[in-house]
Amino acid sequence: MCLIKIKQLLSVEFYQFATYLMGKRILIAPLDWGLGHATRCIPIIRHLLDTGNEPIIAASGRPLLVLQSEFPEVESLQFEGYNISYPEGSGMVWKMFQSTPHILRRIKEEHSELNEMIASLKLDGVISDNRFGLYSDKIPCVYMTHQVMIKAPFLETMLYRLHADYMRKFTRVWVPDFEENGLSGDLAHRFPLPRNAHYIGALSRFTVAEVELKIDVLVIISGPEPQRTRFEKLALNQLKDFDGTVLAVLGTPDKDVDRVEGKVRTVSHLNAEQLEKEILAARLVVSRSGYSTIMDLAALGKQAVFVPTPGQTEQEYLAHKYHRDGTHMMMKQHDFQLQKAWNQRNKFSGFPQRASSEFKQAVESFLTSLS
Secondary structure (H helix, E strand, O other): OOHHHHHHHHHHHHHHHHHHHOOOEEEEEEOOOOOHHHHOOHHHHHHHHHOOOEEEEEEOHHHHHHHHHHOOOOOEEEOOOOOOOOOOOOOHHHHHHHHHHHHHHHHHHHHHHHHHHHHHOOOOEEEEEOOOOOOOOOOOEEEEOOOOOOOOOOOHHHHHHHHHHHHOOOOEEEEOOOOOOOOOOHHHHOOOOOOOEEEOOOOOOOOOOOOOOOEEEEEEOOOOOOHHHHHHHHHHHHHOOOOOOEEEEOOOOOOOOEEEEOOEEEEOOOOHHHHHHHHHHEEEEEEOOOHHHHHHHHHHOOOEEEOOOOOOHHHHHHHHHHHHOOOOEEOOHHHOOHHHHHHOHHHOOOOOOOOOOOHHHHHHHHHHHOO
16 A cells, blocks of 8 residues: 555544544533522533533523533523522412413523524534423434423323423433432332433532531522522521521622621532532531432432422422431421521431432433434
8 A cells, every 4th residue: 555545544544533532512501490400510511521522501690600600611601591580479380370471482482592502602412401492403402300290289290291292302311310219209200201311310519528527507598589588588597596606608609798797607609619518517408408409418418407499399399208208307488497407407317328420421422422
């Protein structure tokens, strides 16, 4: 074989190898209801970066600020969410029913916008966390949800079927839970998964480490307004009379608060590494019962008092579930008493440590399909 031909073959092989190594551009788009959808995307974004790929963050509001804070080096863009406000009271079901036309309109809009972004951003794939419209026939798209069954006071079977119709539009569906002894209970295990869906293990931004217990109570205040502010006022008012060391995290990355009053330190926000250390150092965690928080606490093997967002059926279901089985105490927001929670903490076992890296296999399988 002549020397020129050998050089040509080597050039082709080198090009193919370089192309194989070239990172894929993956859009990461979490839902804008609370911070949980954004925080559980953190381990996925980390793994994409660790494997030489290019995540692109598409979010809005506080979820966008959280991910930008964690990954300042990652390309990000403002991408409008569903902008659903929570009611002053607990009538969330009626509020969601009223908002249905708006949600459906936004789903249609984001589907159209995605097709434009595929070309403008040169996307290779999409990972959508509970955003229904981010599917396309142009590139593979993943839909991630733990709430296969949408928890509601009625019509759960009908809502499951409607949700399954959306899930089938995506190339793959990831369910962040364990197939056996799952953390989500009925939410991901009552009804069968669609054929394109599979469990990927629990997702957490945290890993286990040995840390000395230095805080009596860590209060993590989160969730959509106006209930987040209500819980903040209620909790901070009780902290004044609590005879113990406390750290309160307000869940407001758009603000800059860090103050100490007696034994109470209050901060607006902590990044993943900082929050992990504080959770490990706390004897008791007080938080919402959002599923992302549950996965984080399970990864670290911690004990919590759950105060579900009023009217949020998913959080109420999970809090009741763990209270009934003796794992974590539940207190309704209007009945929240920090001292009572502290006094009764030993009646509940807390989570056994359940860290998982199963999701990495799902991410790598998805990336391989893009080659």
